[in-house]
Amino acid sequence: MxxxxxxxxxxxxxxxxxxxxxxxxxxxxxxxxxxxxxxxxxxxxxxxxPWNCLIRRAALNRQGSPAFGYASQYQLPPDCLRWLPWSTGDCEGFEGEEEGRMILTDAAAPLRIRYIADIExxxxxxxxxxxxxxxxxxxxxxxxxxxxxxxxxxxxxxxxxxxxxxxxxxxxxxxxxxASGKRANDSARAGSKWLGSYAGTRRAPGM
Structure with missing residues (x-):
C-alpha cells in the first residue's frame, strides 16, 4: 500500500x-x-x-451578510483548499466571490459548491x-x-x-x-479570482 x-x-x-x-x-x-x-x-x-480524487461537494448554510455588496455570505468547509466555481451555464451556478474563507453572493441557501479538499x-x-x-x-x-x-x-x-x-x-x-465526464477539469477555473492570481492572470468573479 x-x-x-x-x-x-x-x-x-x-x-x-x-x-x-x-x-x-x-x-x-x-x-x-x-x-x-x-x-x-x-x-x-x-x-x-482540480484533481478528481480530491473534489468534494457541500451544501452551505448562510452565515449572515457581509458589510456591503452582497446579501449573504457562506463559510467554506474546514477542509477546503480551493473553491471551484461552477462553469458558465451550470444549473447550480451563481455569481459571487471568495473573501476570507467566505463566499459572498446574493444566492439563497443552501449554497451548493464543489471544492478541492485537503486530503492527507x-x-x-x-x-x-x-x-x-x-x-x-x-x-x-x-x-x-x-x-x-x-x-x-x-x-x-x-x-x-x-x-x-x-x-x-x-x-x-x-x-x-x-477521468472527467460531464465537464473538462479546466472549466472549474472559470470565475476563480484566487486561481487567476495564482496563475499570474486576473479573471472576473462570474460563474
Whole structure:
C-alpha cells in the first residue's frame, strides 16, 4: 500500500540517492527533512489542478451578510483548499466571490459548491497524483538529500518540464482529465479570482 514513506523513498531513488528511510516518523535526518517539507509540497500540488480524487461537494448554510455588496455570505468547509466555481451555464451556478474563507453572493441557501479538499491520506489519492507527489518531493529534497546543487535543475525539469516537454506535471493533468465526464477539469477555473492570481492572470468573479 502506498504511504508517505514509500513516496519519500521513491523520491530518493529518482534523485539517485542510495539512502532510504524506515519511516517518515523516525529520527533520521532524511526523515526529518521529509516531515518538514511534506505538508507544503502536498498543498502546492493540490492547488495546481482540480484533481478528481480530491473534489468534494457541500451544501452551505448562510452565515449572515457581509458589510456591503452582497446579501449573504457562506463559510467554506474546514477542509477546503480551493473553491471551484461552477462553469458558465451550470444549473447550480451563481455569481459571487471568495473573501476570507467566505463566499459572498446574493444566492439563497443552501449554497451548493464543489471544492478541492485537503486530503492527507495518500491512499485516497489517484496513482498519478501519488507519482506527482514523488516528483515534487524529489524537487524539494534534491539539494539537501544529495548535497549537489546542480541536481535541482534536473529535478525541476522532471517535475515541470521544459520547452516542448511538460514534465510529469503535464502528464498527471492529462491523465486526470481523461477521468472527467460531464465537464473538462479546466472549466472549474472559470470565475476563480484566487486561481487567476495564482496563475499570474486576473479573471472576473462570474460563474
Amino acid at each position: 502506498t504511504s508517505q514513506t514509500r513516496i519519500a523513498n521513491r523520491a530518493f531513488i529518482l534523485l539517485g540517492s542510495t539512502e532510504r528511510i524506515v519511516s517518515v516518523e523516525d529520527s533520521s535526518p532524511l526523515a526529518r527533512q521529509v516531515r518538514d517539507l511534506w505538508h507544503e509540497s502536498r498543498r502546492e500540488i493540490f492547488a495546481l489542478h 491520506d495518500v491512499t485516497a489519492w489517484s496513482v498519478h497524483l501519488q507519482t506527482l507527489m514523488t516528483y515534487k518531493l524529489a524537487l524539494d529534497l534534491c539539494e539537501s538529500a544529495t548535497q549537489i546543487a546542480g541536481n535541482v535543475e534536473e529535478a525541476r525539469v522532471r517535475f515541470e518540464g521544459q520547452a516542448g516537454d511538460g514534465g510529469y506535471l503535464a502528464e498527471a493533468r492529462r491523465l486526470d482529465g481523461l
